[in-house]
Amino acid sequence: MPLEDHLLTESRNPASERIDTLDALGIVRVMNEEDAKVIAAVRAEERAIARAVELIADRFRRGGRLVYAGAGTSGRLGVLDASECPPTFSTPPEMVVGLIAGGPTALTRAVEGAEDDPERGAADLDALGVSAQDVVVGIASSGRTPYVLGVVDRAREVGATTVGIACNRPSLLGDRVDIEIALLVGPEIIAGSTRLKSGTATKLVLNTLTTGAMVLIGKTFGNRMIDLQPTNQKLRIRTRRILRELGEVDDDRAGELLEQTGGHLKAALVMAIAGVDAEAARRALDGAGGQVRGAIEAATRGKSS
Incomplete structure (x- = not known):
């Protein structure tokens, strides 16, 4: 057969x-x-x-x-x-x-x-x-x-x-x-x-x-894609919108945060939510393996200790 x-x-x-x-x-x-x-x-x-x-x-x-x-x-x-x-x-x-x-x-x-x-x-x-x-x-x-x-x-x-x-x-x-x-x-x-x-x-x-x-590996925060490279106008607009919504900041503040991080949305989110500066946000992300949620928790603990 x-x-x-x-x-x-x-x-x-x-x-x-x-x-x-x-x-x-x-x-x-x-x-x-x-x-x-x-x-x-x-x-x-x-x-x-x-x-x-x-x-x-x-x-x-x-x-x-x-x-x-x-x-x-x-x-x-x-x-x-x-x-x-x-x-x-x-x-x-x-x-x-x-x-x-x-x-x-x-x-x-x-x-x-x-x-x-x-x-x-x-x-x-x-x-x-x-x-x-x-x-x-x-x-x-x-x-x-x-x-x-x-x-x-x-x-x-x-x-x-x-x-x-x-x-x-x-x-x-x-x-x-x-x-x-x-x-x-x-x-x-x-x-x-x-x-x-x-x-x-x-x-x-x-x-x-x-x-x-x-x-x-940390490409999302909740169900949002956050590892964006804002290489064109559409992506720059999307990046600011995500930061406003997830970071609960206005558009002016979103622009400031992105400028301080060189357009890096993950770091800007950690800054907005944990209330830390760009350097602390980057360190927290590195320590959390790129995971925004883990970085926010670590940065928040670091502020209170």
């Missing part, structure tokens, strides 16, 4: 066996009912996802990187999540990187045979100079894509932490990584079309990996 016959992602879905007889509303309803199963599949893996978040944050604190690797839809989702980190969290582009089998061309069209080459996966990882400081996340809905297996095998050889995201269990990918995330979303509406439920579940997990890790 071919291996594909054992893959959950390649199975037939009884709910959609007559989808070609439905009208548009019927198709929408069937798809929505199936998509609702994605949340439960992700929830079932929340502990594994949380372990991955903690490891990624730890590597970020040490100057390490997060590297995604996938083919087809999986690769595109990894590249998408990586590309959204710099504008969202003001991270350098090299901090979160996405590899896709076939290179940039594969973002918009299929590259014949690219996903079947484990050696190319290893070579692409080598080109990044991945080391034990980094986390490598292999993404393959089937759990057996050769390019992705080549990436994670090489990652383990160089001592990097490895995470595997698949939509089957057991899987070759799950057997090769330090943390397995198996998103058992069930058969797709269109058999084997893993851009559907599998892709949706994968996107949810990638959102959580980067957002969770960025929160842990």
Whole structure:
């Protein structure tokens, strides 16, 4: 029996066996009912996802990187999540990187045979100079894509932490990584079309990996993005607005605080909330590992002691 016959992602879905007889509303309803199963599949893996978040944050604190690797839809989702980190969290582009089998061309069209080459996966990882400081996340809905297996095998050889995201269990990918995330979303509406439920579940997990890790390393205060680099007028306006709202100061005072910190919103927030000068705010932030809440608490204690 071919291996594909054992893959959950390649199975037939009884709910959609007559989808070609439905009208548009019927198709929408069937798809929505199936998509609702994605949340439960992700929830079932929340502990594994949380372990991955903690490891990624730890590597970020040490100057390490997060590297995604996938083919087809999986690769595109990894590249998408990586590309959204710099504008969202003001991270350098090299901090979160996405590899896709076939290179940039594969973002918009299929590259014949690219996903079947484990050696190319290893070579692409080598080109990044991945080391034990980094986390490598292999993404393959089937759990057996050769390019992705080549990436994670090489990652383990160089001592990097490895995470595997698949939509089957057991899987070759799950057997090769330090943390397995198996998103058992069930058969797709269109058999084997893993851009559907599998892709949706994968996107949810990638959102959580980067957002969770960025929160842990201090990129937010409450639910606000605060590690902004005010490099244009829009961002300067946003920075002042956040400082006014969170620091409870008027616009003139916000401008003064930002001027004293060279436009550094985190330090300005510590100054506004803890009532300390710029130097004390910077020291508190350094001591708190960049966490604004911890820096405010430390600066406040320092004032009262």
